[in-house]
Amino acid sequence: MVGNSSISETVPASCCGPARPRDRIVTSARDLFHRHGIRGVGVEAIAEAAGTNKMTLYRHFGCKDDLIVECLQAVADEGLAMWVEIEAGHPGDHRAQLQAWVQQAANWLSADGRGCDLANAAMELTEAGHPARRLIEKCKRAHRDRLVDVCKAAGITQADLLADTLVLLLEGARVSRQSVGAEGPSAKFVRMSEAVIEAFAERGDGQRAATQD
Amino acid sequence: MVGNSSISETVPASCCGPARPRDRIVTSARDLFHRHGIRGVGVEAIAEAAGTNKMTLYRHFGCKDDLIVECLQAVADEGLAMWVEIEAGHPGDHRAQLQAWVQQAANWLSADGRGCDLANAAMELTEAGHPARRLIEKCKRAHRDRLVDVCKAAGITQADLLADTLVLLLEGARVSRQSVGAEGPSAKFVRMSEAVIEAFAERGDGQRAATQD
DNA sequence: AGACCATGTTACCGCTCAGTAACAATCGGG
DNA sequence: CCCGATTGTTACTGAGCGGTAACATGGTCT
Known part of the structure; x- marks a missing residue:
């Protein structure tokens, strides 16, 4: 499982501005799912990689x-x-x-x-x-x-x-x-x-x- | 993840005698891994399907x-x-x-x-x-x-x-x-x-x- | 009988997971 | 400027995970 720390950021802070959180979440989730497998990535890691948090993720997607x-x-x-x-x-x-x-x-x-x-x-x-x-x-x-x-x-x-x-x-x-x-x-x-x-x-x-x- | 209850038994109690626990564990683990994926099966479920328990499993295999x-x-x-x-x-x-x-x-x-x-x-x-x-x-x-x-x-x-x-x-x-x-x-x-x-x-x-x- | 070794049982640890509650901050449009 | 919607923050729940400790049971060989 991918830990919450030391995940190579999908959205490297420098360019996490334009897209809305929802789009960034999908982008990051796709990347992490691709690299580690779906069951190998937690929603917290996805939110962090997208430069946001779990709460916002669950406001856009009812469940994983x-x-x-x-x-x-x-x-x-x-x-x-x-x-x-x-x-x-x-x-x-x-x-x-x-x-x-x-x-x-x-x-x-x-x-x-x-x-x-x-x-x-x-x-x-x-x-x-x-x-x-x-x-x-x-x-x-x-x-x-x-x-x-x-x-x-x-x-x-x-x-x-x-x-x-x-x-x-x-x-x-x-x-x-x-x-x-x-x-x-x-x-x-x-x-x-x-x-x-x-x-x-x-x-x-x-x-x-x-x-x- | 496969819950601990209601797993279709790999070793259906009627024939769980002959083989030693170690062999039954491998047999059950192979079956469960095959059907649910490795990350989708917990060691407890494996032990239960093999008609034994987690402790015995860990005595034969140091880790998952x-x-x-x-x-x-x-x-x-x-x-x-x-x-x-x-x-x-x-x-x-x-x-x-x-x-x-x-x-x-x-x-x-x-x-x-x-x-x-x-x-x-x-x-x-x-x-x-x-x-x-x-x-x-x-x-x-x-x-x-x-x-x-x-x-x-x-x-x-x-x-x-x-x-x-x-x-x-x-x-x-x-x-x-x-x-x-x-x-x-x-x-x-x-x-x-x-x-x-x-x-x-x-x-x-x-x-x-x-x-x- | 006694010693030993494999097994069973129960309870526990620390951790991570998916998902939620409550509240604070921000930001854009009227 | 203020209102409302979106977002952030923190803390939490209940569950399952991998793995371990301590002790009880059973058979087997001498």
């Missing part, structure tokens, strides 16, 4: 679970924003969008060794009907469906299978990195993903049977 | 961390035993051993939705130098190396890449199952794995370029 849901929702929103960015960066070129997704996934992998917040939360929140579980499932499903759409739009016939394969490779890479580090199997994620995409494109792409860019 | 390490070691041992079983089941036929590994992985997937205890522990035990982390890393690395050996023995040239791909697919399937359930991408794990093995065998197998069993 509500704060957890809000944090995970923020993660989900960033996931949606990623898709918007990818589409904006490669309008119409769905094959390039796929490659951009792989690149974005690689960025997540190289960011740190703490895996996906949603997957981690699904592991930690073992209570059957926890409100966060629905959100996690919906978000993961949406991400997968979106990837299917891009694969379909890229002309891949077995779009479902390719998308599911890429999802498992990414999910596996993020969890593997937590166990054996960045030099383990996850180091080859990009190579694997591009090879799989290539294999599916060769097999089931009508209009570009021989080209490969 | 020691018990955690022992439990993870037991998981690692079972992993080794799996390899022995696979080799014994298909002596000399390394391609069949690969298929047996896929089948065993599928069994893990269908067992329950709680993922790999080692990977879960790596997620929960965020403390940098926790004694369990070395064990987890060593075991995961050994599993991967063993898979590489089988791939090599099966005549696959890019054995490293195939083994790493299979590792990521399995790791991803187990974590995905926790988020979106058994009907998600993890449902296609066997199909994906066999397809990947096939692809690597076709590409880099000298003596059986056309056969496919």
